Each structure stands twice: as C-alpha cells, then as structure tokens.
Amino acid sequence: MTETVDCRTAAARLRGADKVLILCHKNPDGDTVGSAGALCKALQSLGRTAAVLCSDPIPKMYDYMNIATFDGSFTPAFVVAVDVASIQLFGEKNNVQDYAAHVQLCIDHHSSNSGYAYETLVDGTASATCELLVELLDELAVPITPEIAACLYTGIATDTGCFRFASTSARTHKAAARVIEAGADVEMLNARLFESRSHGRMEAERMAMESLEYYFHDRCALIFLTWDEISGCGVAGAELEDLTSLPRSIEGVEVGLTLRQQKDGSFKISVRTSGEIDACAIARRLGGGGHSRAAGCEISGNLDNAKHAILEEVRKELERHDLAKSEPTELQG
Amino acid sequence: MTETVDCRTAAARLRGADKVLILCHKNPDGDTVGSAGALCKALQSLGRTAAVLCSDPIPKMYDYMNIATFDGSFTPAFVVAVDVASIQLFGEKNNVQDYAAHVQLCIDHHSSNSGYAYETLVDGTASATCELLVELLDELAVPITPEIAACLYTGIATDTGCFRFASTSARTHKAAARVIEAGADVEMLNARLFESRSHGRMEAERMAMESLEYYFHDRCALIFLTWDEISGCGVAGAELEDLTSLPRSIEGVEVGLTLRQQKDGSFKISVRTSGEIDACAIARRLGGGGHSRAAGCEISGNLDNAKHAILEEVRKELERHDLAKSEPTELQG
Numbered sequence: 001m002t003e004t005v006d007c008r009t010a011a012a013r014l015r016g017a018d019k020v021l022i023l024c025h026k027n028p029d030g031d032t033v034g035s036a037g038a039l040c041k042a043l044q045s046l047g048r049t050a051a052v053l054c055s056d057p058i059p060k061m062y063d064y065m066n067i068a069t070f071d072g073s074f075t076p077a078f079v080v081a082v083d084v085a086s087i088q089l090f091g092e093k094n095n096v097q098d099y100a101a102h103v104q105l106c107i108d109h110h111s112s113n114s115g116y117a118y119e120t121l122v123d124g125t126a127s128a129t130c131e132l133l134v135e136l137l138d139e140l141a142v143p144i145t146p147e148i149a150a151c152l153y154t155g156i157a158t159d160t161g162c163f164r165f166a167s168t169s170a171r172t173h174k175a176a177a178r179v180i181e182a183g184a185d186v187e188m189l190n191a192r193l194f195e196s197r198s199h200g201r202m203e204a205e206r207m208a209m210e211s212l213e214y215y216f217h218d219r220c221a222l223i224f225l226t227w228d229e230i231s232g233c234g235v236a237g238a239e240l241e242d243l244t245s246l247p248r249s250i251e252g253v254e255v256g257l258t259l260r261q262q263k264d265g266s267f268k269i270s271v272r273t274s275g276e277i278d279a280c281a282i283a284r285r286l287g288g289g290g291h292s293r294a295a296g297c298e299i300s301g302n303l304d305n306a307k308h309a310i311l312e313e314v315r316k317e318l319e320r321h322d323l324a325k326s327e328p329t330e331l332q333g
Numbered sequence: 334m335t336e337t338v339d340c341r342t343a344a345a346r347l348r349g350a351d352k353v354l355i356l357c358h359k360n361p362d363g364d365t366v367g368s369a370g371a372l373c374k375a376l377q378s379l380g381r382t383a384a385v386l387c388s389d390p391i392p393k394m395y396d397y398m399n400i401a402t403f404d405g406s407f408t409p410a411f412v413v414a415v416d417v418a419s420i421q422l423f424g425e426k427n428n429v430q431d432y433a434a435h436v437q438l439c440i441d442h443h444s445s446n447s448g449y450a451y452e453t454l455v456d457g458t459a460s461a462t463c464e465l466l467v468e469l470l471d472e473l474a475v476p477i478t479p480e481i482a483a484c485l486y487t488g489i490a491t492d493t494g495c496f497r498f499a500s501t502s503a504r505t506h507k508a509a510a511r512v513i514e515a516g517a518d519v520e521m522l523n524a525r526l527f528e529s530r531s532h533g534r535m536e537a538e539r540m541a542m543e544s545l546e547y548y549f550h551d552r553c554a555l556i557f558l559t560w561d562e563i564s565g566c567g568v569a570g571a572e573l574e575d576l577t578s579l580p581r582s583i584e585g586v587e588v589g590l591t592l593r594q595q596k597d598g599s600f601k602i603s604v605r606t607s608g609e610i611d612a613c614a615i616a617r618r619l620g621g622g623g624h625s626r627a628a629g630c631e632i633s634g635n636l637d638n639a640k641h642a643i644l645e646e647v648r649k650e651l652e653r654h655d656l657a658k659s660e661p662t663e664l665q666g
Contacts, residue, residue, distance in 0.1 A: 163496040163509075164527055166520040170513040176496075177506035187499040191607070194497055195582040202545065202583055209539040218532070249528040250535055274524065 002106070002115035007132075010121040011139035013105050014043065014080070021076035021099055024054040025084040026091030030158030030193065033058055035082035035107065035129040037065040037151035042142040049074050053099065055091025061192060065151050079103045081117060083129040083155075085110035107132060109159075127167040130155025134175040146183030153184035154193065161242075162194055166293075200233040201240070207233075208243055208258075216255075220314050221247035224259035224267075224303060231263075244270035255282070255314050259306055262298075267306040271295045277321055282313045335439070335448035340465075343454040344472035346438050347376065347413070354409035354432055357387040358417040359424030363491025363526065366391055368415035368440065368462040370398040370484035375475040382407050386432065388424025394525060398484050412436045414450060416462040416488075418443035440465060442492075460500040463488025467508040479516030486517035487526065494575075495527055533566040534573070540566075541576055541591075549588075553647050554580035557592035557600075557636060564596075577603035588615070588647050592639055595631075600639040604628045604647075610654055615646045 005013070014020075020043050024032040036052040043050040051070035052058075058067055070076075081103045084090060090100040106117035109132055111124025126132045130152045137144060137152075144152070156176055160168045163176070180186055197205070208223045215222065223246060230240070240260060248256030256272040269286075272294055273279040279295035286309060288297025299306040338346075347353075353376050357365040369385040376383040384403035385391075391400055403409075414436045417423060423433040439450035442465055444457025459465045463485045470477060477485070489509055493501045496509070513519055530538070541556040548555065556579060563573070573593060581589025589605040602619075605627055606612040612628035619642060621630025632639040 164523050166523075168519055168523075170510040173506040173510035173513065177503040177510065180503040180506065186501055190497050190499075190501075195578075196584045197582055198584045199547075199551070202542070206539075206542040206545070209535070209542060212535065212539070214532075245528070249530055251529045251531045 002117050002120045005105075005119045005121050007121065007136055007139050010105060010107065010119070011136060013078075013119065014039075014136075014140060015046070017043075017078035017104075018048045019074050019077035020048055020050040021070060021079045022050060022052045023079065023081045023084060023090060023096060023099060023103065024052065024058075025089040026055040026093075026096075028054050028056060028058055030062065031109075031128045031130055031155035032083035033062050033065065033067065034151040034153075034155030034158070035133055037062075037067045038130065038133050038137070038148045038155075039080065039082060039107075040068055041145070041148050041151065042137050042140060044068075045142055045145070046140070053094060053096060055093040055096045061196070062154070064188075064192065065154065066147070078105075081106040081108075082133075083108055083110075085112055086114040087116040107136065125169070125171075127165070127169060127172040128155045128159035130159070131172055131175045134178055144179060144182035146185070149179040149182040149184035150189060152179045153186070153189055157189065157193055161245075162190065198235065198239065200235040204230065204233040204235050204240055205243060205246075208246065212247070214253075215311055216315065216318060218252055219318060220255040220257065220311070221250050221253045222257040222259065222307065222311075223247050224307075225261065226303070227261040227263055227265070230260065244272060248272040248274060255279075255318070257310055257314070259303070259310070261303070264300075265302075266298055266300040267303070269297050269299060269306065269310050271297075271310075277317060281320075282310070282317045285313050285316075286310065335450050335453045338438075338452045338454050340454065340469055340472050343438060343440065343452070344469060346411075346452065347372075347469075347473060348379070350376075350411035350437075351381045352407050352410035353381055353383040354403060354412050355383060355385045356412065356414045356417060356423060356429060356432060356436065357385065357391075358422040359388040359426075359429075361387050361389060361391055362416075363395065364442075364461045364463055364488035365416035366395050366398065366400065367484040367486075367488030367491070368466055370395075370400045371463065371466050371470070371481045371488075372413065372415060372440075373401055374478070374481050374484065375470050375473060377401070378475055378478070378481075379473070386427060386429060388426040388429045394529070395487065397521075397525065398487065399480070411438075414439040414441075415466075416441055416443075418445055419447040420449040440469065458502070458504075460498070460502060460505040461488045461492035463492070464505055464508045467511055477512060477515035479518070482512040482515035482517035483522060485512045486519070486522055490522065491526055495523065531568065531572065533568040537563065537566040537568050537573055538576060538579075541579065545580070547586075548644055549648065549651055551585055552651060553588040553590065553644070554583050554586045555590040555592065555640065555644075556580050557640075558594065559636070560594040560596055560598070563593065577605060581605040581607060588612075588651070590643055590647070592636070592643070594636070597633075598635075599631055599633040600636070602630050602632060602639065602643050604630075604643075610650060614653075615643070615650045618646050618649075619643065 022036045040050045053070040103117040106120045109126040109129045113122045244258040258270040259267045271279040283295035283297040286297040355369045373383045386403040436450040439453045442459040442462045446455045546555045577591040591603040592600045604612040616628035616630040619630040
C-alpha cells in the first residue's frame with residue numbers, strides 16, 4: 001500500500017531528488033502532458049536533471065510546451081507519475097513498464113487513484129493535476145516562468161472543458177489567475193486548445209449531427225458514427241471524445257448517447273446524463289461502468305442491436321427515476 | 334460631455350441614491366441582465382427601492398436571476414445604465430426613451446462608450462461589466478449573496494465565452510473565484526448558459542455544417558443559411574450568433590465567413606479572422622465595419638452574388654497580407 005503524503009512532503013521529496021523521470025498516462029491529454037512539462041521545467045530550474053516518458057507520442061497540438069522527452073541519456077534515480085490513476089494506465093510502449101512498478105511519488109487528482117506508488121499526493125477536489133501542481137510549485141519555491149505557466153494553464157483548461165465542467169471551483173479560477181499573471185498567453189493557448197478542429201473532425205461532427213435521433217419524448221438523444229465513417233474522416237478516437245457531450249447539450253435532454261463503432265464492428269457507447277439520472281446504472285447493466293453523469297459500455301452486434309440494447313436500459317432508468325419521484329411515466333420509443 | 338468617475342465615486346453616488354431605475358441595452362445579453370440584476374439586488378439589500386427596465390423582454394433562459402422589472406410603482410429619482418455603450422443601444426420600446434436621455438451614472442466595460450451619461454464609470458480592460466461590478470459592490474460594502482453571485486457569474490461567463498475569449502484576464506478569473514466563493518452555482522449556471530441548445534438551434538447548426546465550403550487553399554471557410562432554413566428551424570437571430578465562430582474554428586482557417594439570409598432576401602455576413610488578417614478591412618469595402626478580428630456587412634442579391642462579392646474581398650485581403658509578408662501568393666477559388 002502507498003503512503004499518502006501532503007504537498008509539503010511531496011515538495012521535500014522532489015527537492016531531494018535528481019535524475020528524475022516523469023511518467024505520463026497513455027493516450028496523453030493536456031493535464032498529464034501539462035503536469036509533466038511543468039514539473040520537468042521546475043526541476044530543471046532547480047538544477048536537477050529531469051525528463052518525461054510516455055507510452056504514446058505527445059500529440060503535436062502540445063508542441064508549444066517543448067516537453068523534454070527521455071532519451072536514455074541518464075539513469076533515472078527517482079520516478080514520478082503525474083495524473084496516472086492506476087498502473088494499467090501507463091501503457092506498454094516506449095519501455096514505460098521498466099519504470100511503472102517503481103514509482104516513488106505519484107501526483108494525481110483522481111480520488112480513485114489505486115495507490116501503486118510508494119508515496120502518493122492525491123487531491124480529488126482539484127479539477128486537474130495541474131491545479132494541484134500550482135500549489136506544489138509554490139511549496140517548492142520555484143518561480144512560475146511563462147513556459148511553466150503555459151503547461152499549467154493547459155492542464156487546468158483542458159481538464160475543465162475551459163472552466164465549464166462541474167469540477168471547476170473557486171480554487172480552479174484562482175489557479176488560472178495565478179498562471180495568467182505568471183505569463184500564460186491565454187489567447188494563444190485557448191485558440192490552440194479549443195478553436196482548432198481538423199477538417200476530418202468537422203466532417204465527423206457533421207455526420208454525427210446528421211445521425212441525431214430523439215427518444216422517449218425527447219428526453220434521450222442519440223448520435224452514432226460507423227467505423228467506415230470514422231476511418232473515412234481520418235480522425236483518431238481521442239479527437240472524437242468531446243463529441244460525446246453533444247446529445248446531452250440539447251435542451252430538455254436528460255440522457256445523451258454516443259455510439260462509435262470500433263474496428264472489430266462492436267459499438268463503444270458513451271452515456272451522459274443530467275439531473276438525477278444515473279449514467280452508471282445504465283452502462284453497468286451492459287457490462288460497463290463509470291460515474292453518475294458520465295459512463296460507458298461496449299456492445300457487439302450491429303447498429304440496430306446496439307441501439308435497442310442501450311435504449312432498453314435508458315427506458316428502465318427513466319422509469320425507475322420517475323417512479324422514485326412518484327410521477328406518471330410516459331415513455332415511447 | 335460626461336464626467337469620468339472612479340469606482341469609489343460611483344459607489345458614493347449609488348449610496349446616496351434611492352428610487353433607482355437601472356437600464357439595460359436592447360437585445361439583452363447575459364452581461365447587461367446580470368449587471369442590472371446584481372446592482373438591483375445590491376441596492377435593495379441597502380434598503381433602497383430599485384428596478385430594472387429594458388426595451389426588450391429579458392430572455393427566459395435568465396429566469397433564475399429573478400430580475401425585478403420596473404412596473405411604474407415608483408417615480409425614478411436616479412437612473413443608472415449598465416453595459417450600454419451608446420444611447421442608440423437603449424432601444425425604443427417599453428418607454429425606455431423616457432429615461433435614456435437622463436442617465437445619471439453609466440457603468441460599462443466598452444472603451445468606445447460614447448459618454449451620454451452625466452457620469453461614467455468605464456473600464457475597457459474589464460472582460461464584462463459584471464467583472465467591474467464585483468469591485469464596485471466591494472466598494473459599496475454590499476455582501477455578495479448567492480443570488481447576486483449568480484447574476485455576476487452570468488455576465489462574466491457569457492461575455493467571455495466561458496473564459497475562452499482573448500478578453501479573459503487574471504482579474505476575470507479572480508472575479509469568478511470571488512463569486513463562486515460567494516455561492517454562485519457554477520454547475521447549474523454553466524449547464525443553462527452553455528449546454529442547452531434548442532432542437533431548432535441544433536437543426537440550424539446541422540444545416541450550417543452541411544453548407545461548409547473551403548476556399549483559397551482552405552485558408553477561408555464559409556457557411557450559409559437561407560431564410561427558409563432559418564425560419565424553418567424557428568430560431569431567433571440571437572440564437573445563431575455564436576454559429577459565426579464555427580468556420581474560423583477549423584484548423585488552418587484564417588478567415589471564417591457566415592452568411593445568413595434576412596427576411597428581405599439580403600445576406601448578413603459575419604467575418605471572423607485570426608492572426609493578422611483584418612476582418613474590418615474585408616467588411617468595410619462592402620459597406621460594413623467592426624473590429625480587426627470580428628466584422629460584418631450586408632449584401633443584397635442572391636447567394637451566389639453575395640458569396641462572390643465577399644470572397645473577392647477576402648482574396649484581396651489575403652493577397653495584401655501575403656505581399657506585406659513578401660511571401661508568394663498562391664490563391665485559388
């Protein structure tokens with residue numbers, strides 16, 4: 001079992017360390033890359049040798065962070081993981097597994113963190129690991145340069161959907177104010193992070209909107225993309241991730257469903273709910289899981305089967321919810 | 334000419350006032366409504382009589398603010414305008430013009446404010462009038478209740494596109510942190526403000542994406558909606574306003590054009606640019622105007638004429654820009 005440490009202890013460990021290897025999670029997002037970049041630059045500013053290792057390539061959209069990736073030029077003496085909730089999330093490539101079992105310190109904002117590291121600094125109330133790092137760098141007494149600020153802003157802004165998600169708190173905004181004052185170029189960063197959809201992504205979005213269907217008196221909205229459509233657009237899975245918020249964003253919709261066909265023909269289904277409708281309950285009965293407002297599952301078979309199966313679970317959950325409220329249920333397909 | 338006042342003087346005027354009428358601008362948005370609501374509640378908490386007047390109805394989506402609209406039950410003795418940059422913007426309905434010429438105090442964040450009021454508190458560096466009001470209420474020593482906080486958050490979040498626009502500063506995030514600590518329910522507010530597209534709006538968005546065309550080696554993207562399409566969706570003009578950011582949000586696109594047909598058949602054209610391409614220069618040559626990155630104009634005639642005319646101006650501006658950079662111009666329709 002891991003030892004849980006506070007910010008001060010984590011800072012002390014980092015201050016005492018050198019030849020630091022910083023690990024990201026696979027399919028890296030803005031928070032894991034931003035956290036790694038900020039910590040790496042901070043340690044370098046303290047005169048330490050540090051570099052970043054990830055199972056997958058760092059997406060090109062994050063090039064502005066100038067991440068120092070590990071090239072084997074030093075033998076790591078201290079391994080830190082950032083934003084990695086469990087050991088499975090390290091991935092298998094780039095020899096990451098050589099280090100994944102020996103993480104000295106894990107810094108994370110997932111309260112579900114499995115405790116695989118010797119010591120863990122975890123704060124589930126932080127909207128992003130980068131939010132936590134703003135406080136850790138203060139504790140380390142490292143000045144936040146514009147480059148470090150850009151990394152930290154990236155993590156905070158991407159993990160909160162640009163301050164839109166429910167995880168956004170007063171502390172999140174204070175951290176954002178802090179890094180903007182330290183020189184993060186909000187205009188450039190927001191343009192790159194939130195206003196730069198590829199042509200393929202636009203085409204996928206168009207087709208998804210084309211597929212929009214309403215069910216249960218418009219309380220449920222569903223979009224789908226077949227594998228042919230997805231591969232035809234030439235977009236990666238991660239680029240389509242935020243499409244899953246589209247059906248739920250329609251007025252009056254309590255359950256938003258996104259069906260994306262995989263290469264093997266099966267459907268990956270994302271369930272997004274509002275109010276008291278339990279997304280996890282819907283996904284769990286089909287072998288999936290997740291959180292109360294965002295969950296997912298996979299169903300094999302053709303599109304009609306997949307739709308039928310998930311809509312049946314949505315119907316049950318809506319009925320359960322209406323019964324609990326003692327209101328008459330009025331459902332139709 | 335108006336007298337420019339600072340926050341302290343504005344607070345002193347408000348403290349000395351009673352029977353206060355607060356005026357919004359026509360086609361009210363989140364910032365003018367939020368500012369009016371926050372100021373009205375603040376004055377009421379100081380025991381003053383206060384109410385809000387707007388030429389147009391307050392949109393239903395802002396119902397949660399519980400705006401006290403003016404019902405003629407008192408004779409206004411002090412008139413305040415919030416977020417209204419010029420006297421034309423008051424509108425003509427609801428007897429607003431009875432008061433528009435006698436505004437004692439104007440509170441605004443438009444540096445272009447025409448100075449129509451006796452005294453003006455204006456700060457063009459504030460992202461929203463509500464950002465300015467956070468500081469003014471502190472000066473007034475009015476505790477920010479959760480209701481006032483909801484009004485202030487609404488103005489700040491809507492005028493910055495939820496902290497995405499270039500106007501967002503460290504001060505903006507500090508103001509947001511402040512009102513969240515004071516009880517603004519970010520989850521509820523963001524859901525209402527940013528995740529509630531009507532069915533008609535979705536349909537209009539789908540059709541706009543369907544119309545997407547690229548020009549000049551994909552440096553320009555264009556979408557259009559005919560009057561039949563717009564009226565078929567049953568959406569108001571304001572609901573389509575943020576569609577204008579869609580074409581510019583595509584990777585590599587420097588000029589985004591949105592053509593919306595009006596009832597009389599003419600086309601309202603929105604020009605959005607990035608980098609150094611001048612949107613105003615493009616619109617101005619067709620009789621329009623605006624800012625360097627967002628401008629507009631109107632063209633009568635059919636769709637083909639309108640497209641041809643605006644694309645010709647885009648071509649000229651791209652060529653001018655490329656020449657200025659001494660780079661070879663390579664354009665094609």
